[in-house]
Amino acid sequence: MSENPHICRSCGSDALKPIISLGDQPLANALRTEKDLPIPQKKYPLELVFCPNCSLVQITETVNPEELFSEYLYFSSYSDTMLRHAQSLSARITEKYHLSNDSLVIEIASNDGYLLQYFKKGGIPVLGIDPAKNIVKVAEEKGIPTKCAFFNLETARELRNEGKTGDILLGLNVLAHLADLSGFIEGVKILLKENGTAVFEVPYVRDMITRNEFDTIYHEHLYYYSLISLRNLFKNHNLEIVDAEQVPVHGGSLRVFVQHHKASIHPSTRLESLLAEEYEVGLDKLRYYEEFGREVTHLKADTLTLLAELKSRGKTIVAYGAAAKGSTLLNYYGITKETIDYIGDRSPYKQGKYLPGTQIPIVSPDTIAETKPDYIFILPWNLKDEIMDQLKYIKGWGGHYIIPIPRIQVI
Numbered sequence: 209m210s211e212n213p214h215i216c217r218s219c220g221s222d223a224l225k226p227i228i229s230l231g232d233q234p235l236a237n238a239l240r241t242e243k244d245l246p247i248p249q250k251k252y253p254l255e256l257v258f259c260p261n262c263s264l265v266q267i268t269e270t271v272n273p274e275e276l277f278s279e280y281l282y283f284s285s286y287s288d289t290m291l292r293h294a295q296s297l298s299a300r301i302t303e304k305y306h307l308s309n310d311s312l313v314i315e316i317a318s319n320d321g322y323l324l325q326y327f328k329k330g331g332i333p334v335l336g337i338d339p340a341k342n343i344v345k346v347a348e349e350k351g352i353p354t355k356c357a358f359f360n361l362e363t364a365r366e367l368r369n370e371g372k373t374g375d376i377l378l379g380l381n382v383l384a385h386l387a388d389l390s391g392f393i394e395g396v397k398i399l400l401k402e403n404g405t406a407v408f409e410v411p412y413v414r415d416m417i418t419r420n421e422f423d424t425i426y427h428e429h430l431y432y433y434s435l436i437s438l439r440n441l442f443k444n445h446n447l448e449i450v451d452a453e454q455v456p457v458h459g460g461s462l463r464v465f466v467q468h469h470k471a472s473i474h475p476s477t478r479l480e481s482l483l484a485e486e487y488e489v490g491l492d493k494l495r496y497y498e499e500f501g502r503e504v505t506h507l508k509a510d511t512l513t514l515l516a517e518l519k520s521r522g523k524t525i526v527a528y529g530a531a532a533k534g535s536t537l538l539n540y541y542g543i544t545k546e547t548i549d550y551i552g553d554r555s556p557y558k559q560g561k562y563l564p565g566t567q568i569p570i571v572s573p574d575t576i577a578e579t580k581p582d583y584i585f586i587l588p589w590n591l592k593d594e595i596m597d598q599l600k601y602i603k604g605w606g607g608h609y610i611i612p613i614p615r616i617q618v619i
Contacts, residue, residue, distance in 0.1 A: 217389050218441050221261035225494050228501035230254040230540045234564035236426035236532035262440045263492040265413050265432040270387050289594050293457050298326035307332050314374035316359045317382035321352030364395030373399055377406040384429040393445045406466040415460025419614040422504045423533035434491040435482050451476040508541055511616045515547055523582040527551040528595055530558045530570045534587030539565040552576050585610040
């Protein structure tokens, strides 16, 4: 890992090109308590750049992983959408790779066991790896064996020496978070059985750009992948993507299937087709990303105009979902508790705290029924259907929803 913010973390090139700056921002998941509020919160630059050499889109700032992940407040099990996604993926992988009680499924960044629980229910041995002590405790209470550690070369060697290697290695939304990208991929290589398959999901940079999803940019997300950049990354470590597909979760993700490189491997036609499409639209060229910055600037202006107009008419506005993407959006827009009264969130770990930078209080969603706001600003817009179904009772007083991405929309 280079300490130079102007060096590509994948290929080492120093020719990085700027795409957009979202200013100095606090860490998106660094929720505040009431006693924290008078203390100035540390902020870091949030700047997106493109590497012309390997096509990887990334941010410039690397925050210490211990600061980001040792205590973590995102519990995947609080999202019905993520649970359905996990159940579907586990069933598909079990069938595709003929998993049995002789197999081992290892998940890196396994969170609270929301995915591994479905393999376990099918009688398949599992092992989770996650650095957040509070989340590991929850997973183990569910009966999911979980190693509390950052996954790196050392962790991989330790597990291999214990005889634990994976028939299936899973990494959902972890490849974006790695300060030491090279060490992580080498660890995958060590921990994956000779004929095993690693399955990774990453937010897809093409969807981020075309749908104006700038709020998925935050300090935990160091990288924003295309299939081209992923293939370059794995190829550097003698690993090969053998299949790929787009999936709708998290506002648009890319799922790749990776194996040890062998001359006999033939990549799928679906993979070849996706790669050809990326080259055709120009995901390997800077100009593809340049318009994104201009679009985001216009979106900010449109949103602030709408909110100012609603407030001038005496309307009450609250938000739903204290997600990391909400922190990026509200801090970039400069929206505070002067505009949004509070944020409702189902997670008891977040209730009673305040969103970073904005100081907006986070409360139980029950508060919405009690206060009957005119407008609810849905911050995790990727879960809007689930959230609107949960909050359908707001029709009783004529409440409306505000959806911020890809265009500001009132429903």
